[in-house]
Amino acid sequence: MKKIVDTHSDLRLSPGDKLAAIDIGSNSLRLVVAQVTPGPDYRVLDEERQSTRLARSVSSTGRLDEESIQESLDALRRFKKIASGFDVNFTKTIATCAVREAENGTEFCARASADVGLDIDVISAEQEGQLAFLSVARAFDITDRNIAIADIGGGSTEIILASAGHVDQIFATQLGAVRMTELYGPQTTLFEQPDDYKRMTEEVDRELRKTIKKKPFVPQAMYGTGGTFTTLAAMMMAHKGEVGQPEWGYRITHADVSHMLDTLKKMNMKQRRSVAGLNADRADIIVAGLIIIDRMMARLEVNVLHVHDRGIRDGLIISMIDPTDDARVSEEDSKQEMEFFAKSCGVDMPHTLHVANLAVELYEQLAEPLKLSPADARLIYASAVLQDVGYLINYEKHHKHSYNLILNSQLPGLSRHELELVANVARYHRGSNPKRKHRNFTRLSPEDQERVRALASILRLAGALDRSHSQHVKAVKAETTLTQVKLILTAQGDAEVDVWAARSRAEFFEKVFNLEVVVCVGKPTSTSASAGAPAS
Numbered sequence: 439m440k441k442i443v444d445t446h447s448d449l450r451l452s453p454g455d456k457l458a459a460i461d462i463g464s465n466s467l468r469l470v471v472a473q474v475t476p477g478p479d480y481r482v483l484d485e486e487r488q489s490t491r492l493a494r495s496v497s498s499t500g501r502l503d504e505e506s507i508q509e510s511l512d513a514l515r516r517f518k519k520i521a522s523g524f525d526v527n528f529t530k531t532i533a534t535c536a537v538r539e540a541e542n543g544t545e546f547c548a549r550a551s552a553d554v555g556l557d558i559d560v561i562s563a564e565q566e567g568q569l570a571f572l573s574v575a576r577a578f579d580i581t582d583r584n585i586a587i588a589d590i591g592g593g594s595t596e597i598i599l600a601s602a603g604h605v606d607q608i609f610a611t612q613l614g615a616v617r618m619t620e621l622y623g624p625q626t627t628l629f630e631q632p633d634d635y636k637r638m639t640e641e642v643d644r645e646l647r648k649t650i651k652k653k654p655f656v657p658q659a660m661y662g663t664g665g666t667f668t669t670l671a672a673m674m675m676a677h678k679g680e681v682g683q684p685e686w687g688y689r690i691t692h693a694d695v696s697h698m699l700d701t702l703k704k705m706n707m708k709q710r711r712s713v714a715g716l717n718a719d720r721a722d723i724i725v726a727g728l729i730i731i732d733r734m735m736a737r738l739e740v741n742v743l744h745v746h747d748r749g750i751r752d753g754l755i756i757s758m759i760d761p762t763d764d765a766r767v768s769e770e771d772s773k774q775e776m777e778f779f780a781k782s783c784g785v786d787m788p789h790t791l792h793v794a795n796l797a798v799e800l801y802e803q804l805a806e807p808l809k810l811s812p813a814d815a816r817l818i819y820a821s822a823v824l825q826d827v828g829y830l831i832n833y834e835k836h837h838k839h840s841y842n843l844i845l846n847s848q849l850p851g852l853s854r855h856e857l858e859l860v861a862n863v864a865r866y867h868r869g870s871n872p873k874r875k876h877r878n879f880t881r882l883s884p885e886d887q888e889r890v891r892a893l894a895s896i897l898r899l900a901g902a903l904d905r906s907h908s909q910h911v912k913a914v915k916a917e918t919t920l921t922q923v924k925l926i927l928t929a930q931g932d933a934e935v936d937v938w939a940a941r942s943r944a945e946f947f948e949k950v951f952n953l954e955v956v957v958c959v960g961k962p963t964s965t966s967a968s969a970g971a972p973a974s
Contacts, residue, residue, distance in 0.1 A: 451527065451759050456483065458521035458529040459754045460514070462558065464493030464536035464592025465616050465665065467510060469517040470751050471524050478759045483524055488513035489719045493536035493593040493616045502540045514554045530758055533560045535593030535614060563610030567596040569753030571605055574661045574746055576756055586657040586738050589749055590664040590730055592616035597734065599654060601830050604783065605846035606839060609649045613642055615666055615727035623726065635703055642729055646737045654831045654839060659742045660735060663749035665720065666727030671745040672715030673698060685747040692735045695743065699728040772851025776823045779847060783827040789907045794822035797900035800914055807918040808951060810892055817856060818893050821863035822900065841865035841878060859886060866894035867901055871946055895947040903927065905939030924956045933959060
């Protein structure tokens with residue numbers, strides 16, 4: 439997933455520089471003014487929040503209502519003046535679910551540009567998830583844990599599953615505290631009827647079942663970002679007499695959530711507004727927010743929640759001061775990052791690098807006769823190095839997990855489009871061939887589907903040539919005719935298993951190129967390239 443970065447290629451923030459991040463959420467608008475410090479890191483200079491309920495009519499009408507629009511534009515004007523008072527070097531403004539879904543979201547952005555002078559980037563739910571992950575990963579040590587991250591907003595909730603510090607999957611749901619309140623519990627009658635609470639809970643469960651069909655693992659803990667989580671922490675601290683503790687990292691059990699939910703759902707609006715720790719402007723949507731937390735924890739089978747007092751704004755600032763500039767990453771640096779990522783996922787690196795070299799060697803020989811792009815040699819190298827990162831999750835379906843981990847890796851040197859291609863090639867380095875029912879494959883263009891088939895079929899052959907994980911096959915020479923590809927192997931030691939594997943895994947290649955694959959061993963040589971050396 440590509441980071442949210444400035445589109446101006448000359449942006450270079452240094453310690454001492456000041457920046458502003460504005461988040462236009464479905465419930466409220468928030469401003470953070472910060473100064474870059476060495477690290478790179480930042481310190482907050484000022485913050486401001488304005489609740490405008492931008493999403494309050496989107497679920498019912500599909501549009502942002504004029505009152506919310508005007509309140510939001512007024513808030514943006516004030517935010518801009520505050521930022522100007524700090525002489526900020528750069529301002530970034532993003533919008534999330536409400537603006538993303540509304541029919542007049544583009545019109546709102548145009549008015550903000552014309553009337554306020556702020557250009558708004560409307561980000562996807564997946565980008566929201568990446569920013570939330572970036573914030574949590576910077577704030578907590580998650581390198582050795584299987585975790586879930588949940589970011590609850592007014593219109594949507596993003597759920598991120600991560601293992602050992604790497605994003606495995608991002609689930610985007612339509613579960614927002616404002617949206618659910620508007621649809622199932624209008625504030626004038628919230629839960630006065632017994633069915634109101636039941637209907638809302640059933641809808642949350644239904645959305646979670648639809649979105650999270652299979653879990654790759656049971657998280658050891660959940661990290662929650664967003665106002666619903668910090669409000670929950672404030673209420674729990676007040677309830678337990680722990681006022682004064684920081685909200686950051688505050689630990690809450692599933693039982694705590696259920697008990698607080700049971701207490702609040704029985705209260706009317708006036709009673710709720712008097713609850714210690716609960717802001718009055720959140721009293722009408724807090725029950726919906728707690729239902730979402732309660733049902734998420736049940737669905738994910740997680741019992742411990744850690745509250746994070748930052749979120750996508752923090753992730754946005756981090757990405758602004760420490761951006762990935764793919765165009766400026768050297769090929770060697772890119773390879774090193776790939777190898778570091780693979781190693782951190784527990785990959786057998788001698789085997790992986792050997793396969794990567796064989797894959798490149800094979801691809802470069804086949805490119806001309808099979809009319810393949812020479813430039814794609816770097817993609818097959820990346821696919822080979824990263825094909826087994828899914829072992830981090832489990833062995834049985836590691837190729838599928840590799841797809842998710844690669845796609846969400848933000849590896850420098852590879853564009854978002856290239857990452858998607860590499861993820862697909864790695865996905866098909868073993869297991870079934872690409873099928874129409876595979877959404878990851880069918881969403882590619884026809885041209886890219888052919889590229890993936892070609893690259894993956896060659897990668898399967900290269901992987902088979904080290905089936906023994908002993909690096910017996912030192913080199914491969916490909917001779918191509920109109921009907922056949924002959925692979926002549928240079929080997930040291932007993933390569934019987936590797937030859938057998940190459941012959942048995944040739945079917946995909948033969949189907950893609952309509953060529954028979956013949957594998958044989960030539961004479962060994964002591965001058966072959968050593969195993970494990972990166973391809974040039």
